[in-house]
Amino acid sequence: MEIKQTLKSLVSIHSITCKEEDVAEKFMQMMKEIGFETWKDQIGNGYTKLKTPKTGAKTIMLTAHGDESGLVVTGFTDEGFVRIADWSGIDFKILPGSEVVLHGKKCNYPGVIGILPPHLQKPGDKKAIPESKLYIDMGTDLKETKNRVDIGDHVTFRRRFTELLGDRIATNALDDKLGVTVLVELGKKLMKRKLDVNVILVCTTREEIGADGAKRAALEIGPDLAIAVDTCPGEQFGLSGSPDFEPFAKDPVLEIGPMVAEKTNKALEDAAKRVNLSFKRTTWWGGTEADQMWMAGLGTNVGVITIPIRYLHQPVEMVDLATAENTVSILDEFVAWLDSDMKEIL
Amino acid sequence: MELLKKLCDASGPPGYEEEVRQVIIEHFKGLGFEPITDHTGNLFFVKEGKPGKPRIMLDAHLDEVGFEVIGHSGDGDLRVKSIGGIDDRVLGAKHVLVGSKKLKGVLGMKAPHNQDHNEYYAVVPLKALAVDIGAKDKAEAEKNAPLGTHVVFDTVTEEWGDVIKGKSFDDRAGCWVICKAMEMTTDCTLIASFTFGEELGMLGAKFSARRFAPDIMISLEGTSAGDMPEVPEHQQCSKMHGGPVITFEDKSIIIPRAYREMLEDTAKKSKIEYQYKGTVTGGTNAGRMQFETGGIPCVVIAAPCRYIHSPVSLVAKKDLTGMIELTKAFITRIDKEGLPQ
Amino acid sequence: MKETIEKLNKIIAPSGFEDNLGKELIEILKPMVADTDFMGNITVSHRGKAPKILVLAHIDDDSIVVNHIEKDGFLRFYPASNIKEQQLIGREVVFPNGTVGLVGAEEVTEGTVLSFDKMFIDIGAEDKKTAQKMVSIGDHAAIKHTPSVVGDRIIGTNSCKIPSSILAHVAKEFDGATDVTFAFCVQGRLGARGASAVITRENPDLLITIETIFATDTPNCPNKAKLNLDEGPVLVVGAVTPTDKHVNAIIEETAESAGIKIQKAVKTHYDIGDARMNSMLSAVPMATIAVPCRNYQFSSVISSNDAVLAAKLLSKILRKKLIK
DSSP: OHHHHHHHHHHTSOOBTTOOHHHHHHHHHHHHHHTOEEEEOTTOOEEEEEOOSSTTOOEEEEEEEOOBOOEEEEEEOTTSOEEEEESSSOOGGGOTTOEEEEEOSSSEEEEEEOOOOGGGOOTTOOBOOOGGGOEEEOSOOHHHHHHHOOTTOEEEEOOOEEEOSTTEEEETTHHHHHHHHHHHHHHHHHHTSOOSSEEEEEEEOOGGGTOHHHHHHHHHHOOSEEEEEEEEEBOOTTOTTOTTSBOTTSOOEEEESTTSOHHHHHHHHHHHHHTTOOOEEEEOOOOSHHHHHIIIIITTOEEEEEEEEBSTTSTTEEEEHHHHHHHHHHHHHHHHHOOTTOTTTO | OHHHHHHHHSOOOTTOOHHHHHHHHHHHHHTTOOOEEOSSSOEEEEEOOOTTSOEEEEEEEOOOOEEEEEEEOTTSOEEEEEESOOOGGGOTTEEEEETTTTEEEEEOOOOGGGOOHHHHTBOOOGGGOOEEOOOSSHHHHHHHSOTTOEEEEOOOOEEETTEEEESOHHHHHHHHHHHHHTTSOOSSEEEEEEESOGGGTOTTHHHHHHHHOOSEEEEEEEEEOOOSTTOOGGGOOOOTTSOOEEOSBOSSOBOOHHHHHHHHHHHHHTTOOOEEOOSOOOOOHHHHHTTGGGOOOEEEEEEEEETTTSSOEEEEHHHHHHHHHHHHHHHHHHHHHOSOO | OHHHHHHHHTSOOBTTOOHHHHHHHHHHHTTSOOEEOTTOOEEEEEOOEEEEEEEEEEOOBOOEEEEEEOTTSOEEEEESSSOOHHHHTTOEEEOTTSOEEEEEEOOOOTTOOOOGGGEEEEOSOSSHHHHHHHOOTTOEEBOOOOOEEETTEEEEEETTHHHHHHHHHHHHHOOOSEEEEEEEESOOTTTSHHHHHHHHHHOOSEEEEEEEEEOOOSTTOSOOSOOOTTSOOEEEESTTSOBOHHHHHHHHHHHHHTTOOOEEEEOOSOOHHHHHHHHHSSSOOEEEEEEEEEEETTEEEEEHHHHHHHHHHHHHHTTSOOOO
């Protein structure tokens, strides 16, 4: 499965928010091989472009963010343990017993987040261990620890690409390397088409801390339509039927509401129908790049498509790749259908 | 360290230790031993010594803490319960291996975005979580992981410089030490006892003691190292890099003083750095065997391991080799001088 | 009996460190020959006609165990037997080598519960080095008792000394025809550990244990069972561990024909020691004779009459055919 290989390549790269260079590079390299034009900006966004021969054609931009959530080193203990804090959206409850990677001065180092010995754990203790009491153990003394890392260095989770049953994968940072993967696979398909619009696919930065990357992209490119491809919480154990969670392993999700032009959404749904697929509609979430792109001047010429995944912001995020593949097919059909003046939408 | 890696990577919660047994049986076959088993799940190997010499039992338990499948949800998730003590706080966002085929699975939590304030600061108990193997529905889940399937953490054993990272050093470290010690030459009879079900209450120990009635039992264990932040010094059970841990007392046994002193003296004379178990906590098979067959004197030698009973533990290479050296030196001494009194 | 009880009270015997008391018992038991095993259990065997009876008493005291010596000479400890934190504050504890210490506690803020990890022992040492000359890690300490005699009553005794005093008197003079082993067992406060090892070694046909039991003749005692001082030894029946009806019937008959008034009591709480001894026996009956004892934290009041009668009753019972 090609999409699996692309995803595997992308998730193997550590790219904590504010340190996304490597993944942007990889994205641009993949797209270059496909045949897109590539460049990057000062904030680290990786842009790729497929120009249409039609003169005066409009531009559609699709974004997916390359940054992932992680931790930061805040200090050391006398014995060489490393104190940490959340950097971009990690639930500290998942940390005890986790294997992490510290991005040190010269290279990366493995570590484990420690727990209290069994005889000191009070049974029935309902409070989670607070972040301030957590630490990373690299098995080193203070001298060696300080040799390796500094205050301010970043920490991500150890990489695992786990193939479960069927097309289901559990791996790190599906949010939003899955979206970047969709862009790459979309790029491959679009190369085979005769397009009437300019297409720009962007691997953006800093989504987890306010989507500055997307804002910058919107301002720089000024597209006529921008669609963010991201992930959303999918139904998982104990949370089926809850309105906050989307059905898992089924349709990609289309966000509706006053901030998205209904015309865009209808056009996307029609595209889906033409390839025998569909979307699930859900009301506007907020918390994706579309917010920033809307505010950067695009107004309602934005759209949001998300793929439901389980266990968001954990190193075991899980997706059914069939949903991702379907998303690629729908977007391929949609972009190919667009006229050079996009009048059905704008 | 190859054998240690094989032992730690094997799956074996209490009652499901088959894979671990196989690794050990294969190792001992290579040394020319035939396995002896009993009806409970224990595994033994005997190296006969000269008559009149003490019969020494080396004991370690096969099992590690783990989980078993107790049900399936409509969406295809596996409901599990833990076997052996595992703190709820280490469960979130971890990888597991399911069954003897070692299918991959994950234990995932609710995304932080969807938690309200109270949820955010509260421990999520195991019963609110499930193992996800990617099954589409209940039928697929049941087919791949029926009721009773065992589950362990999926941790790869790796060397990090002078430290080893892995799971289940409690008590694969002990098993490994016995595998190595049984290669030695001695006139004493050596009985390697690999017992089952220790984590659930030392289940196999009694049968082992009654079958072989040794003159002395040496329990090889993995104990918790407490040299971490948030642990005051007088509550530190042991320190990593401090050498093998000698117990003077735990909740299950007071080590007979003459035997403990002999063991300590052996360490001193052989220049092996050792440490006391600093807290009177926990229990081992020795606690269960001490009353059998008229009373069996027991000593406990353990490796200090950080983060036992969780997905990822650390142990120092130096402490492991120290453990083997001390065990061999002690056996040699018993061979030469006999047992105290 | 009073002298024996007084003598034994002078020697502390914390669990695992019963040697000093053991030596004294061996002296007291002379001319009987006593064996000692690796745990410290002392047994006097009297070979005779079947069935084989094992009579035992636990000889150890409640204790604490030192696990850590701070650099400024304070000791950190764990409770070895079932002791509550509050019972120890301000108490004087004694180590087998005579070292004395006072138990203290760190400041505890309102609303938090005192726990052992916040307590320590002050032996007056100014630093770790000095302390290490006085105690070792692993040492146990117990509370010293200096009882006084008031008529027939003894106040301030360690209740743990009563069963061994009674058993010593009986063992020393026993000359019946039955096969009886008298065992003075160690680590009883930790759940009959020494006794369990003796049981698997002796494999008796009947087990008799000598104990003390809570008396209820104190003001407003919540326990409504009638167990008073000076009303004779107590036959413990039924409840948690099974006692044999047949054996108990013979005990009652013996008491009656000997003119010894006895009381009866049911043991209502779960005792891990009893459970363990029971599991070591294979379907063998167990009988228990106890002396009523008013326990005030670690010190107790008993009547020596009850103890003397308990010894007399035991001697008579051991001459009877207790099981077919």
